[in-house]
Amino acid sequence: MKKIFISSLITLSLFAYSQKFSDLKFEANVPEAENHYIVLPVKEGEKKFNFGFMYFDEAAGYTFDYMGDLYEEDGLLKFKEREDAKVSSMKVRIENLSFKSAVVLDEMLKKFSLPTQPEWLKIYLSSASENEKSLRKASLMNGANFPQLALPKLLQLYNNNYRTEALYFELVFSYNAMGKFAEAEKISAEAIKNKKADDLVKKEYIYALVHQEKLKEADDFLTKNLSSFTTENNKIEAMINTIASSAHNSNFIIAEKWLKELKSQPNINRYQKNINQLESIIKEKQSKVQ
Numbered sequence: 001m002k003k004i005f006i007s008s009l010i011t012l013s014l015f016a017y018s019q020k021f022s023d024l025k026f027e028a029n030v031p032e033a034e035n036h037y038i039v040l041p042v043k044e045g046e047k048k049f050n051f052g053f054m055y056f057d058e059a060a061g062y063t064f065d066y067m068g069d070l071y072e073e074d075g076l077l078k079f080k081e082r083e084d085a086k087v088s089s090m091k092v093r094i095e096n097l098s099f100k101s102a103v104v105l106d107e108m109l110k111k112f113s114l115p116t117q118p119e120w121l122k123i124y125l126s127s128a129s130e131n132e133k134s135l136r137k138a139s140l141m142n143g144a145n146f147p148q149l150a151l152p153k154l155l156q157l158y159n160n161n162y163r164t165e166a167l168y169f170e171l172v173f174s175y176n177a178m179g180k181f182a183e184a185e186k187i188s189a190e191a192i193k194n195k196k197a198d199d200l201v202k203k204e205y206i207y208a209l210v211h212q213e214k215l216k217e218a219d220d221f222l223t224k225n226l227s228s229f230t231t232e233n234n235k236i237e238a239m240i241n242t243i244a245s246s247a248h249n250s251n252f253i254i255a256e257k258w259l260k261e262l263k264s265q266p267n268i269n270r271y272q273k274n275i276n277q278l279e280s281i282i283k284e285k286q287s288k289v290q
Helices: 106-111 119-124 130-143 147-159 167-178 181-193 199-210 215-228 230-246 252-263 270-288
Strands: 004-011 026-028 035-038 046-057 061-073 076-081 088-094 101-103
Touching: 026 035, 026 130, 035 061, 046 119, 130 147, 130 167, 147 181, 167 181, 167 199, 181 199, 199 215, 199 230, 215 230, 230 252, 230 270, 252 270
Parallel strands: 004 088
Antiparallel strands: 026 101, 035 046, 035 101, 046 061, 061 076, 061 088
16 A cells, blocks of 8 residues: 655745756646646756646645656756655645646656656546536635635636535635625625525625725625524624724724624623724724814
């Protein structure tokens, strides 16, 4: 049985890369490198390039399988397989999705006598639909704080008439994370109209409204829908965002209304630090307008 060693790759320092080989272009981010053999960049002066295969593991996300090294001999790149590659595998989980690597061309793979894709890749193939797989990857991108990578995938799904609560949430989240609050508001409203708005969408809708200073709309929506929240954390977050934005905009009627409501919630001691901060903001703003 093969042994599998898991390591974590959070970030790799980007130094000056060796550009000796014109066919190695370090331009592909992690999603673009998926299902390709790739070469990792090296510091200036290093003689070996780490070589392997990038794939998506449904359970662990984007993963680099380290297979060996490339080195230069007589002006040509050659591949040296990792010594224990036949009996073990070395996996590197990629969290920095903007990390750039070089995709290896098919012509080079032929020289290395490698198949287009490794035989073991079939183990990681998902039985989910293409839409579900694409949404899963976009969700991971959002969770890793790369909404700019998630948004194109989500829009493609949306434009293909794929509509689920999860799709609506991820799309609204991407828009909000990128500061596109009007777009987030529009998609949230559509989800609500189509009865596909869970607590996450409703929370993001409030976030989009208050960041456009649409405080009355946020107040009206929260008043009407507060009892429909099924998760405490999302309901509390929606209230906190409304209070904070209202206070910052000197709308003390709305801020104090929801602060009072917040304090009446069960298990509110968990949020005492938030309450103290909100009270401080309100007090400071009130002192400036008196």
